[in-house]
Amino acid sequence: MLTIFSAIGGLILSPLVGGLLTGVDRRITARLQSRLGPPLFQPFYDIFKLLGKQPQVTNAWLVFSAYVTLISSALSLLLFFMGGDLLLLFFVLTVGAVFQVVGAVCVPSPYSNVGAQRELLLMLAYEPILILVFVGFAMCTGSFSIAAVFQLEQPLLLKMPLLFLALGYALTIKLRKSPFDIAASHHGHQELVRGVQTEYSGPYLALIEIAHWLDLVLILGLCAMFWHTSCVGMAILVGASLFTEILIDNITARLTWQWMVQKKSLLLGMGLALVNLLWLYVA
Numbered sequence: 339m340l341t342i343f344s345a346i347g348g349l350i351l352s353p354l355v356g357g358l359l360t361g362v363d364r365r366i367t368a369r370l371q372s373r374l375g376p377p378l379f380q381p382f383y384d385i386f387k388l389l390g391k392q393p394q395v396t397n398a399w400l401v402f403s404a405y406v407t408l409i410s411s412a413l414s415l416l417l418f419f420m421g422g423d424l425l426l427l428f429f430v431l432t433v434g435a436v437f438q439v440v441g442a443v444c445v446p447s448p449y450s451n452v453g454a455q456r457e458l459l460l461m462l463a464y465e466p467i468l469i470l471v472f473v474g475f476a477m478c479t480g481s482f483s484i485a486a487v488f489q490l491e492q493p494l495l496l497k498m499p500l501l502f503l504a505l506g507y508a509l510t511i512k513l514r515k516s517p518f519d520i521a522a523s524h525h526g527h528q529e530l531v532r533g534v535q536t537e538y539s540g541p542y543l544a545l546i547e548i549a550h551w552l553d554l555v556l557i558l559g560l561c562a563m564f565w566h567t568s569c570v571g572m573a574i575l576v577g578a579s580l581f582t583e584i585l586i587d588n589i590t591a592r593l594t595w596q597w598m599v600q601k602k603s604l605l606l607g608m609g610l611a612l613v614n615l616l617w618l619y620v621a
Contacts, residue, residue, distance in 0.1 A: 345419035356551025388544035403441030410434030421485030453533025467508035470611035500614035
């Protein structure tokens, strides 16, 4: 029961952490672009403003998809805090991504439909890499349980350095950072039309944004697992991962979907993962 209560407490605090990290992202991005940038709490101001707007939707599926996306992100994060199964976490997280696509294709907007198609390509690019990373966890611990990782005496980064790089590569795609922001721009410096999120507005767009915050916390939590033996090590990995994602987002230009899926994802991301898995198997 203590684990359940702790997990629920962590889930309640996660939107606050995710919003603050998003604010940090905006501030660092602004500095890298020689701008002052918005206040640190601007993401919360935006969410409160969206929640206060009158709901306007073109299709009831948009409402359903927004709620399912948020619930999926919350449940996957709850599974992480409870030390649950990585495969179950993966499938729950995938449900949210799928319903974002469902919400985008149920409207006649061409921008939304193109964004939905590109979101499917993103899923095709990063999900195989995530599966291989979770297989690496299982090879080191003997199970797909997150709790089993924290029972190891040595950091996983020493055994899985290439898988850590592959995870960072996959998570750059998952967060829609440049050069992989082909389905929806994460910041306004790319385009005004937000692809898969074009038709979302008001409180339903707020739900999508909160779900993104929860995904950000989950992603950084997965990165922290690679140095689970030390709180300092976990903090360093999280900080380094977040800063690297922001830096890559600001120094790269958007890729075409053909280059991303065929050359970048399949060759680089899966190549790193497969080499590390072969190393674990031989060792």
